[in-house]
Amino acid sequence: MKLNKNIILDAVNNNVVSAIAEDIKNIDKSSTLVPSNINGVAIVKANQKAILCGKPWFEKSFKLIDKGITCQWGIEEGQEFKKNQIICTLHGKYNKLLEGERIGLNFLQTLSATATSTNILVKKIAQTSSVLLDTRKTIPGLRIAQKYAVKIGGGLNQRLGLYDEILIKENHIKSFGSIRAAIENVGNNNYQIEVETIGELIIALECGAKNILLDNFSILKAKEATLINKGKAMLEVSGNINIDNILDYAKLGIPRISVGAITKNIEAIDFSMIIDTI
Incomplete structure (x- = not known):
């Protein structure tokens, strides 16, 4: 059996739902301290050189928390990036960006690591x-x-x-x-x-x-x-x-x-x- 779009989409949804349940359950006790009327902009930056992977999981992490969050990417999936390069920019409610921060980054850091370690040997x-x-x-x-x-x-x-x-x-x-x-x-x-x-x-x-x-x-x-x-x-x-x-x-x-x-x-x-x- 080969990976296909449906298998990947199911995995993205299941993985993110599980991650949110694990980290937030019914409440983020820290982010609720931030007034809900404050808007925010978040910049994700790379602190090392690698291959980007995990965009579907990263985006889903924020969309399931708040559909109003938008994400603009500066790097394509599978593209190599440099240290200090801006990966993406998100806009949304400040408290909701806080809720999704670690969940989204966990997927990005893990899948980018997998893609990078693979690419080194492939080359x-x-x-x-x-x-x-x-x-x-x-x-x-x-x-x-x-x-x-x-x-x-x-x-x-x-x-x-x-x-x-x-x-x-x-x-x-x-x-x-x-x-x-x-x-x-x-x-x-x-x-x-x-x-x-x-x-x-x-x-x-x-x-x-x-x-x-x-x-x-x-x-x-x-x-x-x-x-x-x-x-x-x-x-x-x-x-x-x-x-x-x-x-x-x-x-x-x-x-x-x-x-x-x-x-x-x-x-x-x-x-x-x-x-x-x-």
């Missing part, structure tokens, strides 16, 4: 035939949001969830007793199987597997795997891959490289929002 392997994919190692509740951010950063999506596609991993194989038994139990070719050794790769190929994940293969073992495979199956490599070694794996000609770190090891992008009365 690293841009001159090869390999593509970068995400995993299910995402922040709970933000699966769709982070997979959206991966695409904004130039990466590709794996399955959206367990309901989506079959991936036979180590613990599944243990339950069947062997790779052969596990593959026989699937009953079709619409699956991916994880192997941890060259021996397991050979068995998977003998069983007719067409989509094989090389889990935690060293560069030397991955090279050996490509020579054994000879194009029989689609190969993917994953595990302990980072900015320092991803190009070495890509140069082997392995079509797919999946990296969990682009969604789970992110460092939030630093934004600030300053509000003034008008």
Whole structure:
């Protein structure tokens, strides 16, 4: 299953509703101290260089608090921005801008971080035939949001969830007793199987597997795997891959490289929002 407009819109709404319930519930006890007749203008500024991502979530955070809030963007989704650059300007009731500030920025800082970490690796392997994919190692509740951010950063999506596609991993194989038994139990070719050794790769190929994940293969073992495979199956490599070694794996000609770190090891992008009365 691929991300589409409806899946993204549902995620935006569900994520923001949950975030508002978590932060405000029925009242913002601080913002209610501010008179409701005061209007404000808020400027969101970047405190570091990064890739922008999360505009739908940011805008929804304010619209669900007050439909009267407007937002003008100075940066497009997926565009790189510089330190001290103005990202957007909001107009609305001062107290309502205060209510949405942290909720909106939380989405922006998290999804921009995901897109940025993805883009760094995508650029690293841009001159090869390999593509970068995400995993299910995402922040709970933000699966769709982070997979959206991966695409904004130039990466590709794996399955959206367990309901989506079959991936036979180590613990599944243990339950069947062997790779052969596990593959026989699937009953079709619409699956991916994880192997941890060259021996397991050979068995998977003998069983007719067409989509094989090389889990935690060293560069030397991955090279050996490509020579054994000879194009029989689609190969993917994953595990302990980072900015320092991803190009070495890509140069082997392995079509797919999946990296969990682009969604789970992110460092939030630093934004600030300053509000003034008008």
